[in-house]
Amino acid sequence: MKEEQQPQDIPKQKLRLKWLLKMAWRDTRRSRGRLILFLSSIVLGIAALVAINSFRYSLNVAIDEKAKTLIGADLVMGMNKEPDSTAVALVDSVSNLGRRSDENRLASMVYFIKSDATRLVQVRALEGEFPYFGEIEADPEESSRTFREGQNALVDYNLMLQYEAQPGDSIRVGSLKFRIAGALHHIPGQTALTTAIAPVVYIPRQYLPATGLMQRGSRISYYYYIDLPSSVQPDTLARRLEPRMEEYGLFYDTVQTRKEGMGAAYNELAGFLALVGFVALLLGCVGVASAIHVYMRDKLSTIGVLRCLGMSSKQAFLVYLFQVIGMGLTGGLAGAILGSIIQLVLPGLFGAFLPVEVEPYFSWGAALQGVLLGTIVSVLFALLPLLSIRRISPLITLRASIEHLTSQRDPLQWAVYGLIILFVLIFSWWQMGTWWQALSFTGGVIGAFLVLAILAKLLSWAIRRFFPANWGYVWRQGLANLYRPNNQTLLLTVSIGLGTALIGTLYMVQLTLLSEVSISRNEDQPNLVLFDIQNAQKDEVVSMTKQQGLPVLFLDPMVTVRLERKNQITGAVARNDSTLDIRPWLFTREYRITYRNNLTDAEKTEKGTWDENNNINQDIIPVSLEERYAERLKADLGDTLVFNVQGAMISTKVTHIREVDWNRVQSNFQIVFPEGVLEEAPQFFVLMTRSKNEQQAAQFQRSIVERFPNVSTIGLDLILETLDEVVGQISFVIQFMALFSIFTGLLVLVGSVNVSKFQRIKESVLLRTLGANRNQILAITALEYTLLGLLAAATGCLIAFGASWALAVFSFEVEFVPVIWPLFIIFLLVTMLTLAVGLLNSRGILDRPPLEVLRREA
Amino acid sequence: MSAILDIQNLKKIYNSGSRELTVLQDINFTLYTGDTCSIVGPSGSGKTTLLGLCAGLDRASSGSVILNNIRLDNLSEDKRAQVRNLYVGFIFQNFQLIPTLTALENVMVPLELRGERNVQRQALELLERVGLAQRHDHYPTQLSGGEQQRISLARAFSNKPAILFADEPTGNLDEETGEKVEQLLFDLNRETGTTLVLVTHDLELAEKTKRIIRIKGGTVVSDTGVPAER
DSSP, X not given: OOOOBOGGGSOOOOOOHHHHHHHHHHHTGGGHHHHHHHHHHHHHHHHHHHHHHHHHHHHHHHHHHTGGGGTSSSEEEEESSOOOHHHHHHHHHHHTTSEXXXXXXXXXXXXXXXXXXXXXEEEEEEESSOOSSSOOEEESTTHHHHGGGTTEEEEEHHHHHHTTOOTTOEEEETTEEEEEEEEEEEOTTOOHHHHHHSOXXXXXXXXXXXXXXXXTTOOOEEEEEEEOOTTSOHHHHHXXXXXXXXXXXXXXXXXXXXXXXXXXXXXXXXXXXXXXXXXXXXXXXXXXXXXXXXXXXXXXXXHHHHHHTTOOHHHHHHHHHHHHHHHHHHHHHHHHHHHHHHTTTHHHHHGGGOSSOOOOOOOHHHHHHHHHHHHHHHHHHHHHHHHGGGGBOGGGGTXXXXXXXXXXXXXXXXXXHHHHHHHHHHHHHHHHOOHHHHHHHHHHXXXXXXXXXXXXXXXXXXXXXXXXXXXXXXXXXXXXXXXSTTOOHHHHHHHHHHHHHHHHHHHHHHHHHHHHHOOOOOTTSOOEEEEEEEGGGHHHHHHHHHHTTOOOOEEEEEEEEEEEEETTEEHHHHHHOGGGOOOTHHHHSEEEEEEOSSOOTTEEEEEEOOSTTOOOSSSSEEEEEEHHHHHHHTOOTTOEEEEEETTEEEEEEEEEEEEEOTTSSSOOOSEEEOTTSSTTSSEEEEEEEOOSSHHHHHHXXXXXXXXXXXXXXXXXXXXXXXXXXXXXXXXXXXHHHHHHHHHHHHHHHHHHHHHHHHHHHHHHHHHHHTTOOXXXXXXXXXXXXXXXXXXXXXXXXXXXXXHHHHIIIIISOOOOXXXXXXXXXHHHHHHHHHHHHHHHHHHHHHSSOHHHHHHHHO | OOEEEEXXXXXXXXXXXXXXXXEEEEXXXXXXXXXXXXXXXXXXXXXXXXXXXXTTSSOOSEEEEEETTEEGGGSOXXXXXXXXXXXXXXXXXXXXXXXXXXXXXXXHHXXXXXXXXXXXXXXXXXXXXXXXXXXXXXXXXXXXXXXXXXXXXXXXXXXXXXXXXXXXXXXXXXXHHHHHHHHHHHHHHHHHTOEEEEEESOHHHHTTSSEEEEEETTEEEEEESOOOOO
């Protein structure tokens, strides 16, 4: 024999990428339909993300283009109480640089004389040239300017429709009559939703005092719109003045701050919606992984032959990697196209929330991102089954039954798991903005995966371990299908279970949020609220209410206060030290508080005591806090709080913490003082009553407005109507995004069951050949899919329950509302759907002779 | 003539749970260029395992396999794949054509793997030789068993292998078709001067080779037709 060649003497094999690409394309020939089914599961997720991100882009473009019209001026300064001389001096000094418009805002009743009806509105008393940028849109057009010239008003367009008012008709605001100059369509920077909640009526500011609405304790805000010369940089000026403005209690807005605030708010919303889309994409990825897993199993013999003929493991791996990349690219492209089409409808969908008109632009960035994302997720999730290609032994060509993998352990698999987790983490961080949220989201997804995988394994093990050997043939076959080699238990449980969990969570979170804002229409609860009742008017309003045959259900005093300090922590300290985890706005906002020594039916003591024995004869007054407010403030019994009661500092000590049922229609409070402390402070009263019908309510409202123009009344029906409208809009958007998950879930289910079909066909045909009849095969298949559906759906629902509880409690900080029925319906639907898809897939096997099926499927 | 396949003290053990199962032991033989050899034996005697080891599809537990002067048991799976691509041809009982490739493409694969050019012409010539040039664009499912095996023959000879392994090449064919395929196999073997190793139950087919190695219970029980020392 000649001398032996050494391994290094064998020429190094080239990769031949071009040929591998060709092989990848050739190899898809008989599977293109199936590959399209696989990729369809990622298309919807990508489409959702592209649509949201394109929309985000279009919105940013619109905000940028119309930035100045967002606030209508260069600088807006404002205050929620009457400014003192120092604040006025500061505002004057700034406005001396340019032009200024003044506006007062207050909630008040408006009386429509022609239709003899009253309605609570936001009155804006305006003086000056506002807006300096953009237009107040009104009909007739010139009325937005001319109304300022006399005793005229601009009335919200929808309000005019509702009360059948026409320009030229009259309304009464407080005790003054105004002629309607025009219908108000749009105010710069205002969204349709905010005007729906609080419809606006503009009046000239010089008439405000004469309306009688400016009383002591009235809640009036003061706005100053300033048009600065181009030489003055509004942001530089505002930043320089910020410490003083803060000191005087003034807030400010520039085009830039409004843009940033708005951008942040809408980006947060878009981020949340993108995450819902991402959930759909993740679900699709599970579908891709499971489909590729089965696809690779079908390709074993082809890979074995290629390995036999000399293809290296790397080349074999690349052939299928190229197929997955192609699939991901196509899926991403299809998703990007679909998403770009969907984004055309989004401005309409979000219309009510938007401050500016958004024109949908095609965003190359978002589309490219979609294509890339499709490719990345397809590759990442397909890598697990793809990695096994490297270990396929060529021996499979000689013996089909041989263990086809050369070894079971592959460290690269762990690297792929790590990459997937890293990807989910980074993507969710990118969408949500904080690592904490991203970690929770990723942890939740991993947890759900693990629970489902462990349960699936447990089921297989339990059935095998406690196999009921004496049961009938059909039961034994059906149950054995769950643990036999090549079973679908793990795959279907994880994909169906995860889909159920995601959809269930979305649904339950939505219901929990909706229940948070819903108010029960209980027979005994008030349906009419009167507020802004002055101390001097209190007795007369009460007697008038009783005279009209209406009960006084609640009468609470309200005092406006601000929190100055908690122990040694002031607003400035909280702002500068984020480790305290106390929101600084807790110190700048105003609180409407009450005083009493008792608890209402809606309140329950959590800690401490609250009764007539409260000791008010010390320097430090006892105070009761609502539990969630205490939590936000990180306050507990014994903590000292200093309140600014319209100039007077009052030190208090937390002696009581209450749980409050906010869903009750009554005035609930975060802070309650004991009696005997605030009686002399400026205050107003809120009265709640219940009318028997609409006529009685209208009559009562009219007589109250007639006698006390400053007192506002609002019907519960109107609140509910407005809430329904707002909640309806929000739900619609969330449901629209959730639809992507639902459809993806369906596609994954069909895909998962469909890929398992190829496995089941061989077995079923064999059973038929051996003499099993149609009904037996049907029963075996039905049993297997019912059990899988039951397990996956039940686990998915349990995960949804846990996840929505965690989201409600930790993320939204609301009370979790366990809704069992919708979840039970989801459970039934998913189980039935799994069964139906499973049976539909075996239809072809049942109705044809075994040989025909074998030939057709070969 | 030089040795093309040298097997020394070959042993193969499978681990079945905690048990060890010896399927081949003390196998020794050498094949020379141009030899034709059959490995025969009853089912489960280890014929196919031996074929797999000889062709470098599997690794021996001990002993050595030297193919065309390359010691296979030292090589990684990918290096062995390259050796197979350079020097080995295969014919399988169940044809093992790639279902997604046409007849022509199936024949082209070993050449394309080598990076050769004008492979289509070479593959077409081979198809012509096996009488299936007109079916070149048909997929395996569109061909009969005999036709598939003829395509398989064309593929096996396409890379001009130094040694060709055939595992029950006529096992899935009827007698008449089987005979035609056998004839074609031996003709091609003669024309190319390739060494041929057949694994078969079929003694009639085995007797058409010069040398017959009988194995039983994992060991060689007889080796007839061994050429004189070269």
